[in-house]
Amino acid sequence: MHKGYVRRTLSLWGTALVLAMIGIFFLFGTIKGYMGGEALYKAGEIYHLNHAGTSVAIRVLDIDLEAVTYDGNEYYLVKHEKGVTPLQAQANDIQQLLDLKKENLKGWEPLRDKNIYLNVRVTPAVTKGRRGSTTVHIPAALIKAIMTQYQKGTLGNTLELDFLHYLTLTSFTNRLVETAVTLFVILIALAYFYGAYKRVRSLKEHYEMFDKEFPRYALNMKALPMDADFHDPILKVLVKDHKLVCYNNDFRVIKLREVRNVEVRRQLAKSSVAYAIDFGFSGNKKVTIQLKNRLEDVRQLVEYLNEKERTKISISF
Template sequence: MNDAGTSVAIRVLDIDSEPLTYDGKEYYLVKHEKGVTPLQAQAKDIQQLLDLKKANPNDWEPLKQENVYLNVRVTPEVTKGRRGSKTVHIPAVLIEAFTRQYRKGTLLPTEDSVPLDFLHYLTLTSFINRLLETGVTLFVFLLALVSFYSAYRRVRTLKEEYEAFDKEFPRYTQNMKALLMDADFNDPKLKVLVKDHKFVCYNKDFRVIKLREIRNVEVRRQKAKSSVTYAIDFAFGGNKNVNIQLKNRPENVRQLVDYLNEKEGTKISLPFQW
């Protein structure tokens, strides 16, 4: 497993449905393509995995054919701070508990399997959940697309956007709620914010955009049979374009456009009537 703070997508092959409780938190042993690692989560947040396991309790790797992917953040046993200080995330007693749970559970390895990784644990990651710090972990991404190729591209894009966020906002990586408070502009209805000339969309299509690198911005109104939505298009050099869908909240969209034009120097025109 990668080290502290990294977000990765894992393909779940199996799960031990019996949780291990320690210090008020629940851990489930999850088997994935790189081995077996404890996952810190509540049952309600991984109910689909538990239901799939319950339906096929005796099968070997019963979740493999379901193509279930989780976006998770990796926490190591120990992290080092400044001046040689250390923070222990997995104490010895918890390592022993992981090992006992593994030995009595259903995920024991075959000869060619990777054994238990007790030096790391996983947590589910979701941008909105990390912002609100509710402690409620959710699936960030569940592959439900027919085409494996399109599903793979979406996982890769999401991972790249998380990495871009961690790079551009390192001080908010572990405390995203603070970013809502510190943002230069924030609209919780549209789920967009601007901070330090960077546009962040935190709806289901999570994006981080450097406003000083864009060539052009346009806002469009899209009409369907009985509904209206809005979209904002960012054009970069070459053929790179990023499209973000916005809710039908015209006043909020107008405020966003006014802010971008006034504070970020964009020249967005609105070729439609409100």
């Protein structure tokens, strides 16, 4: 097996593996959003008073019936096994918790035996954006109100108050957005896999063609440039016995006698220019070779092909 084939395919499969891992990461995060609170808790995805990018679970031990209202939102202090954290929710969304609490107002951790688990999302007090910008989710006034409610509330002060985060119930919107993002990532990964598979097959075909057309050089490809009829080490293109070999990032073997038409294109990018040669064959088959931004070298290659291989390539730039 040629070293060049291994080197070129290794980078393709390496990138594919990274994309696959990213896709799996997003998929697991999405699956957690659909899990029940208890299942998520038993899977070890527990809130530990720190930021979490995907769903985590808490086991509810107690809840303060009096909500802290700020900027149109209500925050209920919820006691769980790791501490006390504000839960941003409407009363009707957690009515079961409130009703159970009302049944035992003076009990110590009255919800412990109820085995109530919540699938929640974590919002930190501050998030950092691009270029050093920050977004404040829990302003100082809200922190003060939460601390005041904790001191006068019914939860006691034996556990740490987590005022640097607040929780929200995992919503349909959360799940929908995560599902859409995950599907998008998976589609990108699948598209790349398909492209990588096609390129690997193409590389295999061209290396096999090289071995067939140049059997003397199959075990020593580096000797071919010294015997070539034309060789440009900058463009990494050579011609030998009416066959063009390109060995840059890609690898192509072109039988010039079978070429029907040839076109040289200039490709403009935001900050660079590159060139490409399209070789057309019968049956609408086309092979494209990408070249560096070396116009003089491209012209020398075109001149050689026109003179020695009788191609009719014109350059308008």
